[in-house]
Amino acid sequence: MHRSSNEPALQCDACGAEIDGEPGGHGLLVFVRGDEVVREEPPLCERCALAISVTALQRWEMEEDDG
Numbered sequence: 001m002h003r004s005s006n007e008p009a010l011q012c013d014a015c016g017a018e019i020d021g022e023p024g025g026h027g028l029l030v031f032v033r034g035d036e037v038v039r040e041e042p043p044l045c046e047r048c049a050l051a052i053s054v055t056a057l058q059r060w061e062m063e064e065d066d067g
């Protein structure tokens with residue numbers, strides 16, 4: 001990838017696609033480093049943001065069913 005612009009292109013954290021403009025959403029990663037909790041919100045393309053939010057909803061519904 002060759003870019004002359006100083007602005008680095010955003011890349012989807014899930015599929016690696018270049019994001020043109022605003023990201024479709026953000027994932028949420030939580031790491032625990034020692035006593036510290038580190039949160040990262042990697043950019044996602046629209047497709048992955050949608051897919052991940054749908055997955056999260058389905059998981060939530062399954063958990064509801066379980067109880």
Ligand SMILES: [Zn+2]
Pocket residue numbers: 012013014015016017044045046047048049
């Ligand atoms: Zn993606």
